[in-house]
Amino acid sequence: MxxxxxxxxxxxxxxxxxxxxxxxxxxxxxRPFQLMVASIAVCSGGVLRKILEKKRIQIEDMTIDTKVDRIEEEANRIEKIYIHYRIKGENLNENKIKQSIELASKNCPMAQSVKGSIEIEETFELV
Incomplete structure (x- = not known):
């Protein structure tokens, strides 16, 4: 680029x-931090979507909400990103979704690129 x-x-x-x-x-x-958060959230969501498809878990929709903690005293660096998935579907198993999110986090290149420097907390709800 x-x-x-x-x-x-x-x-x-x-x-x-x-x-x-x-x-x-x-x-x-x-803003650069917005692009970084978007990259991590959308990468994680995309990997999660592929994992759910491979597991034959059908979802109707997914929305990703994010929140960011930054440290002003340290050049306003990103300290933590909160990713919250709202997943819509019928007969979804919470345990399988949780396991899939954990697997997605381990396989998302953007999340792995910041591992050890930015904490990422992922939560979800089924709607």
Whole structure:
């Protein structure tokens, strides 16, 4: 990826899906921490979805909510990411979903890339 400096604030890159604007100020694009949280949450959710499919556990829908703890005194670094899955389906087994989430966490490249530096807490509810 190539990022080009914008005249005002931030950088931009072009992907097959369009332009991505990244800046420290939300008025000019996505903030870097938002992209990191999105990468980890969506990667984990995508891996979870594949695991559930392989286990033949059918879900109707999944929503991922995130929350972030940052440490201002340490360059505002991300300390912890909370990922909460809301999974919709019929006759879902809580234990199987929990095991699948644990397996997904171990197989998500983005989560594994920050292992040891950012804590990730995953929870779920069946709706």
């Amino acid at each position: 190539e990022f080009k400096m914008k005249k005002d604030v931030g950088f931009t890159t072009t992907t097959e899906y369009g332009e991505l604007h990244v800046a420290g100020d939300e008025a000019y694009g996505f």
